[in-house]
Amino acid sequence: MKIAFTAKGTKWDSMMDPRFGRTKFILIYDEEKDELTTFDNRSIEGEAHGAGPKTAQKLFELNPDILITGNGPGGNAATVLEKTGMEIYIGAGETTIKEAFQAYKKDGLKKF
Amino acid sequence: MKIAIASGKGGTGKTTLSTNLAAYLAEHEEVVLVDLDVEEPNSGLFIKGDLVHTEEKFKMTPEWIEDKCSLCGICQEVCNFHALIQLGTQIMVFPELCHGCYACSELCPTNALPMTPKKMGNLKHFQIGNLSFVESRLDIGEEQAVPLISQTQKYIEKHFQKNTIKLFDSPPGTSCPVIEATKDANFVILVTEPTPFGLHDLSLAVDTIRELKKNFGVVINRFGIGNNDVIDYCKKEKIPILAKIPNSRKAAELYSHGALIYNEIPEIKQQLENIKNYILKLGERGRR
The missing domain is CATH 3.30.70.20 (Alpha-Beta Plaits)
Known part of the structure; x- marks a missing residue:
């Protein structure tokens, strides 16, 4: 399973980014390889419009099975993510990546 | 003559000034009042006329x-x-x-x-004596005011003479819709209130209008509340204060009933007279 997180940093103990479209980083944890890779999304700060669909498009390319985020994607981004078929879990905006992952494993997050 | 009435801060009295000034000017001049606050047009609460024309407005998007x-x-x-x-x-x-x-x-x-039309709102044109009133209203769920503001201005351009006084009741703030509503104006009136909040947003609006290289002046509404900082600011920045509309409970009561206030409150009528003289002088200078 590949699991994506919206994050403010690039480490397991970095904080989650509660925002979807304007998240600073996207972290992908590959469970089989036990490997955490990062994707820098900070260029989105310069975009006045359409951050949601743009970030959703990146996720489409990264193609994880699961997305864990905070507030949840907005309407436009959700339309894109729907096409990808990935499962989305929300409500992990105020924790570290590690805590968000543990909460997901314990079924502690809300499905979007 | 195109005059945009804008503010920075919301709720300072743009619509109160726009509607009263339009009705007052229309006593002797040809006037069109245009409500460009298309996300929440409300001049129509105060100006009642006969509906002479209505049309659906479309924006073009790709399919x-x-x-x-x-x-x-x-x-x-x-x-x-x-x-x-x-x-x-x-x-x-x-x-x-x-x-x-x-x-x-x-x-x-x-x-x-291919670009295809998508409905975004409606335009309505009313008439009452010398006063024409045009309002555009964005459909619920539409996110963009700018295309509708732009098309409304095209309608005005097409249907009104050059010498008609055109008053544009603009949206609040300093973002794209305000710029669209003010960018063609010959003169911008910035309405503010004499409070710290009013001054803060006035200074943002001044920065915006200066960036657009527009001639502008300030009207202080609810004069008498707050402090003197707005006056000091205008002095320092050499911005003309066109009028000081006194704070008045009676004005608020009339407003709450959807009535115009200038005929009931002589002090306010006098302030409108000041603005009128300023505008007409500008118009003369423009013709020369």
């Missing part, structure tokens, strides 16, 4: 034709607003994000993105 598309990706590269994105073998279009610039449509090598 993706799958069979024609070569999936080259040019469209998503040229779109500044990410209103269309490529997902594998599919192009998704988000009409709400589209600014109708035609770039994707024009640059598509296979004509797979």
Whole structure:
């Protein structure tokens, strides 16, 4: 399973980014390889419009099975993510990546 | 003569000034009042006239034709607003994000993105004596005010004489809709209230209007509350204060009933007279 997180940093103990479209980083944890890779999304700060669909498009390319985020994607981004078929879990905006992952494993997050 | 009435801060009295000034000027002049606050037009609460014309307004957005598309990706590269994105073998279009610039449509090598009309709102034109009143209203769910503001101004351009006094009741704030509503004006009236909040947002509005290189002046509404900082600021910045509309409970009561206030409160009528003289002088100077 590949699991994506919206994050403010690039480490397991970095904080989650509660925002979807304007998240600073996207972290992908590959469970089989036990490997955490990062994707820098900070260029989105310069975009006045359409951050949601743009970030959703990146996720489409990264193609994880699961997305864990905070507030949840907005309407436009959700339309894109729907096409990808990935499962989305929300409500992990105020924790570290590690805590968000543990909460997901314990079924502690809300499905979007 | 085009005069935009703007403010920075919301609730300072743009509509109160616009409607009263329009009605007052229309006692002797040909006037059209245009409500460009298309997200929440409310001049119509105070100006009642006969509906003479109504039309639906459309904005143009691209529609993706799958069979024609070569999936080259040019469209998503040229779109500044990410209103269309490529997902594998599919192009998704988000009409709400589209600014109708035609770039994707024009640059598509296979004509797979024809622009098609999408309804965004309605325009209504009323008449009462010398006063014409035009308001546009954005449909619920539409996110962009600018295309409707722009089309409303085109309507005014087409249907009114050059010497008609045109008053544009603008949206609050300092973002794109305000710029669209004020950019063609010969003069901008910034309405403020004499409070710290009023001054803060006035200074933002002044920065915006200066950036647009517009001639402008300030009207202080609810004069008598707050402090003197707005006056000091205008002095320091050499901004003319066209009028000080006194704070008045009676004005608020009339307003709450959807009535015009200037005929009931002589002090306010006097302030409108000051603005009128200023505007008419500007008009003369413009003709010379």
